[in-house]
Every structure is written in structure tokens, then in C-alpha cells.
Amino acid sequence: MRWDPAQYAAFSDHRARPFFDLVGRVDHPAPRRIVDLGCGPGELTVVLARRWPEAEVLGIDSSPEMVERARSLEDTPANLAFVPGDVRDWTPEAGTDVVVSNAVLQWVPDHQTLLARWAAALEERACLAFQVPGNFSAPSHVLMRRLAESERWCQQLGSILRHDDVVSPPEDYHRLLRGAGLEADIWETTYQHLLTGADPVLEWVRGTGLRPILAALPAADAAEFERTYAAMLSAAYPPEPDGGTLLAFRRIFAVGTRSSTGISPAA
Template sequence: MRWDPRKYAEFADQRGRPFFDLVSRIGHPAPRRVVDLGCGPGDLTAALARRWPGAEVLGIDSSPEMIARARDGAERPVNLTFATGDAGTWRPGPEDDVIVSNALLQWVPGHRELLREWAAAMGGGAWLAFQVPGNFDAPSHALMRRHAASPRWDSALRGVLRHADAVDEPGGYLRLLAGQGLQVDAWETVYHQVLQGEDPVLEWVRGTGLRPVLAALPAAEAAEFEEGYARLLRQAYPAEPFGTVFPFRRIFAVAVKPPAAAAATGSP
């Protein structure tokens, strides 16, 4: 599946806010290495490099288009590098003191087991912070699935869109990571975003959740699918004089692995 960095960046302010709410809870004072998994076009990864100028900061993404855009970023901090890679096969090393995953894990089947493996491999004192969308039951996604399951599209799109197993609830992630010996802070936030322009919710999902559909259909059929989907979205998210309100639920978890001595003695 190909990603479009320009389309993704159209809502940079709204997409960036959960990231900053997430990383503000990371308490490591001076990490040696910070890894941003699913770094996208790299703008947010650069904020990590500026926060920890003494750390080696690495952004990893599976999309060559995203990494190319990240490497072309102006005024990139000197401690920041980018690489193409697969989060599903990546594992923490002994110097990876902070691991960040922003809106990535919903794309990784079996990511709960991956989180267990990351937790087991993390060194004492290392931090893990991630957020995922919690809006798979929202009209934006429910209508997309309903439209994809209609007689016109079912044969072409059956199995393309995931739902039930895409993400867990905050309590599920808390229990998973606490079960691995980490100290966990998990929560959720609903951002009531006001989007501007014509069919703004369609424009939003074009950059993220609609990508599998667009990748599965030829261009003419993708345009036809979008036309019908847009009509459904206009009814679910009516335009108002000030813009279109688009509630977006996000699920967060920040966890730290106690140092080995503290874990062994039960000390905080």
C-alpha cells in the first residue's frame, strides 16, 4: 500500500496534537537513543530530536515515500536520522531508551504480541509510548465498511478493511503491559476537530483509513467508491457555518520498565 506524504500532511496540526499529548507523558531525562516507529514524513520525529538534543533519534517507516519526504525536511536536527523498516520485525536494543509509536499499531496485525515482545526486550528504565485511533465504530469508519460491503463493492473489497481486532481498549493495553512488568499510564481522549473545506472528512480519511480501499481499486472505480462514500459522510457529518465537526477518539499508553534492581526488590 502506497502512502501520499502530501495528503497525510494536509491535517498536520490535528494529527500532531495526539502525538504531543502522548510524548509529554514520557519522563526519561536523557535517553541514549529514541526510536519513532511509523515516523511518516518526519516532522514530529524532529520534535523528539529537539527535545532530547543529546540523544540519537531514529525515525523508521515502511513507506519509502514517507522516508524520502522525511529526509528532505528542511533544518533537520543533526541528531536525527531516518530509515525504511518494518515495525513488525523491529525489536528494541539495549540503548533504545525511548520507543514511540504514533498512530501505527492499528496497521500491524498481531500487534498485541508485538507489544509483549517489545516489553520483554526493553532495558530497565526504558519508556514505551504509543497511541492508536479508537474510532473504528465512528460513522467515518462504519459507513466505509458498510459501503464496501454493498453489492457493488463486496467482491472487490471483501477482507480489505479491518475492524474488530484492529485496536484494544485503554484497559486492555494497561493489563497487557502491566502483565509484562511495566508501570503503565493508559487513557483515551476524544478530539472534537473542526475541519474546513468541501467534503473535509473524506479528505481526512483519504490520508489514512481509506488508503487500503484506494490501493485495492483501479482509479476509476476508486473515484466511484469515493463518490458514494462522500454522500454518506455528508449526512453523518453535516457542514455548519463554522466548519464540519469531526470527533476523533484516540487511545494512549505510556509505560516504563523498572530498573532491574527495583523490579527484583519490588521497589518503586
């Protein structure tokens, strides 16, 4: 399944805000090594490298297209590098003080096991910061699943989409981090994004959640699915009287920190 960096970047201002809200709660005075897991096109990893210029900063992404786009960025700091890699195979090396995962783990089945492994490997004062979308019960996703499971599409798409158990509730992430001996800072936010243009919610999900369906269908079928889905979205997300379309988007945030005083992991 290929990523389209240009489509993903179409709403870059909205997609970037949770990243800044997340890393704004990371409090490490002088990290030695920072890893951005699922760095995408790299612009936000550049922010990390500029915030901590003395740190070695590494962006990792499984998409060759995203890594290529990241490596093509101009005027990147000298302390920054991008490499291809699968987050499922990654483990913190010694000296890794900040680990960031921004809107990635929802794509990884059983990511809770990964989080527990990463958290257990953190050294003193190191931080693990991640955010995941919590909108799988929103109309955009419910309608997508309903259409994919309909009689017209179920044979081609019946098992493509996961359901509302893709991510855990906030309290489960809190227990996971505390169980690994970390101090846990967990919160959630619902952003009200005002989108513009034709079929704006379709354009939004086309860059993320709709990708597995588009990848699974021939071009003509994908166009038919999109037309039907676009009509459903237009009914669910009508334009505002003063223009634009409101998209409510819930996000779950977590920052776990290995305290210098130490918290005993749960038995």
C-alpha cells in the same frame, strides 16, 4: 499500498496533537537512544531530536515515500536519522531508552504480540509510548465498511477492511504492559476536530483509512466509490451552523516504563 505524504499532511495540525499529548507523558531525563516507529514524514521525529539533543534519534517507516520526505527536511538536528524498515521486524537494541509509536499499530495485525516483545526487552527506566485511533465504530468507518461490503463492491472489496477489533480496549493494553513488568499509564481522549473545506471528512480519511480501498480499485471505480461515500459522509457529518464540520476522533494512549524498583512480570 503507497502512502501520499502530502495528503497525510493536509490535516497536520490535528494529526500532530495526539503525538504531543503522548510524548508529554514520557519522563526520561537523559535517553541514550530514541526510536520513532512509523515516523511518517518525519516532522514529529524532529521534535524528539530537539527535545533530547544528546540522544541518538532514529525514525523508521515502511513507506519509501515517507522516508524520502523525512530525509528531505531542512535544518534537521545532527542527532537524527531516518531509515526504511518494517516495525514487525524491529526489536529494541541495548541502550534504547524511549520507543515511540504514533498512530501506526492499528495497521499491524496482532500488534499486541509486538508490544509484548518490545516491552519485555526494555531496560531499566526505558519507556514504550504509543497511541492508536479508537474510532473504528465511528460513522466514518462504519459507513466505509458498509459500502465496501455492499452488493456493488463486495467482490472487489469484501475482505479489504478490518473491523472494530483492529485495536484493543484500553484495559487490555494496561494488562499487557503490566504483564511485561512495566508501570502503565493508559488514557483515552476524544478530540473534536473542526474541519473545513469541501467534503472535509472524506479528505481526512483519504489520507489514512480510505487508502486500502483506493489502492485496491482501478481509478474509475475508486472515483465512483468516493462519490457514493462522500454523499454518505455528508449526511452523517452535516456542517455546523457557523461553518466547518465536526469530526469526533477517539484516541487511546499508553506509556509503559520499566521501573528502577522493578515490577515482577505476570506469570
